[in-house]
Amino acid sequence: xxxxxxxxxxxxxxxxxxxxxxxxxxxxxxxxxxxxxxxxxxxxxxxxxxxxxxxxxxxxxxxxxxxxxxxxxxxxxxxxxxxxxxxxxxxxxxxxxxxxxxxxxxxxxxxxxxxxxxxxxxxxxxxxxxxxxxxxxxxxxxxxxxxxxxxxxxxxxxxxxxxxxxxxxxxxxxxxxxxxxxxxxxxxxxxxxxxxxxxxxxxxxxxxxxxxxxxxxxxxxxxxxxxxxxxxxxxxxxxxxxxxxxxxxxxxxxxxxxxxxxxxxxxxxxxxxxxxxxxxxxxxxxxxxxx
Numbered sequence: 306x307x308x309x310x311x312x313x314x315x316x317x318x319x320x321x322x323x324x325x326x327x328x329x330x331x332x333x334x335x336x337x338x339x340x341x342x343x344x345x346x347x348x349x350x351x352x353x354x355x356x357x358x359x360x361x362x363x364x365x366x367x368x369x370x371x372x373x374x375x376x377x378x379x380x381x382x383x384x385x386x387x388x389x390x391x392x393x394x395x396x397x398x399x400x401x402x403x404x405x406x407x408x409x410x411x412x413x414x415x416x417x418x419x420x421x422x423x424x425x426x427x428x429x430x431x432x433x434x435x436x437x438x439x440x441x442x443x444x445x446x447x448x449x450x451x452x453x454x455x456x457x458x459x460x461x462x463x464x465x466x467x468x469x470x471x472x473x474x475x476x477x478x479x480x481x482x483x484x485x486x487x488x489x490x491x492x493x494x495x496x497x498x499x500x501x502x503x504x505x506x507x508x509x510x511x512x513x514x515x516x517x518x519x520x521x522x523x524x525x526x527x528x529x530x531x532x533x534x535x536x537x538x539x540x541x542x543x544x545x546x547x548x549x550x551x552x553x554x555x556x557x558x559x560x561x562x563x564x565x566x567x568x569x570x571x572x573x574x575x576x577x578x579x580x581x582x583x584x585x586x587x588x589x590x591x592x593x594x595x596x
């Protein structure tokens with residue numbers, strides 16, 4: 306079964322939609338409405354606004370407390386696409402996977418299969434869940450519109466006065482180009498293995514909901530600055546949240562307890578001899594987040 310993309314919510318720049326190949330009930334997209342949109346702090350704030358709205362809705366409807374984001378950078382999953390969602394389009398797209406206690410399958414179990422062997426969520430189940438998600442998103446967005454303005458889209462709750470902000474910075478295109486250290490918020494990039502880098506916000510933010518728009522731009526620029534060597538053409542990326550064990554979801558039920566948000570960027574090439582996502586899934590924090 307291949308579904309047409311289901312629009313759940315549209316903000317000023319980004320939109321929330323169900324993918325054509327939903328792997329779990331908690332598998333939802335955040336994608337650009339207009340592919341030509343440049344990545345500025347304004348669009349970053351709107352992305353965070355949509356992200357926080359979506360997390361609040363998935364918590365309300367499914368009871369989801371853990372979330373993982375996957376996306377491709379200058380890379381389109383090919384063939385079996387083991388370890389990553391299939392490409393929806395060339396438009397910048399982020400796959401958010403919600404996790405909760407009573408889920409019938411997990412993102413990791415589905416992604417471990419070749420794309421043509423994955424079993425999508427039945428349409429009748431999605432009809433019910435999507436109707437509730439759409440209602441929750443619209444209600445939360447309406448509440449935000451009535452709240453005091455001036456706060457950026459990075460608060461943990463989608464209904465705490467979060468609104469996208471207008472920031473007068475020079476626009477940058479997707480993907481963002483490399484940048485000098487100042488005046489952008491600093492990020493840390495470390496080499497975890499061959500063709501595998503980890504990018505972290507220097508602020509120590511443990512969850513995406515705690516990241517500021519300027520930090521999000523800096524993270525994107527750091528990703529754009531990673532070298533394409535040895536025939537690499539792009540990266541498969543997984544954002545793993547940290548947190549404090551026992552602090553149910555504040556942020557803290559991610560795959561990297563007690564640590565900061567970590568974006569794993571794995572170099573990809575159409576000529577690669579082995580799929581590096583298999584090794585990535587063997588890392589404890591990635592396995593916990595997705596399996």
